[in-house]
Amino acid sequence: MQSFTGFTTIYAALGGLHVGDMLTQLFFFIVLIVLVRKFAWGPLMGVMxxxxxxxxxEIEAAEQSRAEAEKAQAEATEQLKQTKQEAQKIIEDAKSAGTRQEQDIIESAHREADRIKESAREEIENEKEKAIQTLQDKVASLSVLIASKVIEKEISAQDQEELINEYIKEAGEEQ
Known part of the structure; x- marks a missing residue:
């Protein structure tokens, strides 16, 4: 029996390992692994x-969020670009409208100046006509006066010429 006991204990000098204990532990370890696999491993793997x-x-959602953010940024950039273009167009339209308005004002001022000049010419013409009419009236009255003087006395051709020259001189002084 000693040999059997000697066989069941290996390296007794080192603390001794008993084969029976090892087999028992191995059996219970295998049973434990089977139980863990059956009751714990499945649920654990399900949770994992x-x-x-x-x-x-979550990674996919983050990727979608990133893609949406990039798309939104691209849209915002495009919209900003369009807004800048619209603002530039509005500025250019305002400049051209200002230029047109400036031209309209200048043209209107020229037309008004021409109208004023024409009005002044007409007024001058009217005044000239009035002056001529007044002069004609004076000439007529002087002619009547000369005629009455001629009738009062008979004059010679030389006296008549002197009267006409005097009349022309008087008419020139009244202008």
Missing amino acids: QKREEYVAG
């Missing part, structure tokens, strides 16, 4: 799978 899917979903 759910966690993996959740993380993958």
Whole structure:
């Protein structure tokens, strides 16, 4: 029996390992692994799978959010560009409208100046006509006066010429 006891204890000098204890421990370890695999490993793997899917979903959502953010940024950039173009167009339109308005004002001022000149010419013409009419009236009255003087006395051709020259001189002084 000693040899059997010697066989069941290996390296007794080092603390001794008993084969029976080892086999018992190995059996219980295998039973423990089977139980863990049956009751704990499946649910644990299910939780790990759910966690993996959740993380993958979050990554996908983050990618979508990033893509949407990039798209929104591109749209905002495009809209800003369009807004700048519209602002530039409004500025150019305002400048051209200002230039047109300036030209209209200048043309209107020229037309008004021409109208004033024409009005002044007409007024001058009217005044000239009045002066001529007044002069004609004076000439007529002087002619009547000369005629009455001629009738009062008979004059010679030389006296008549002197009267006409005197009349022309008087008419020239009245202008």
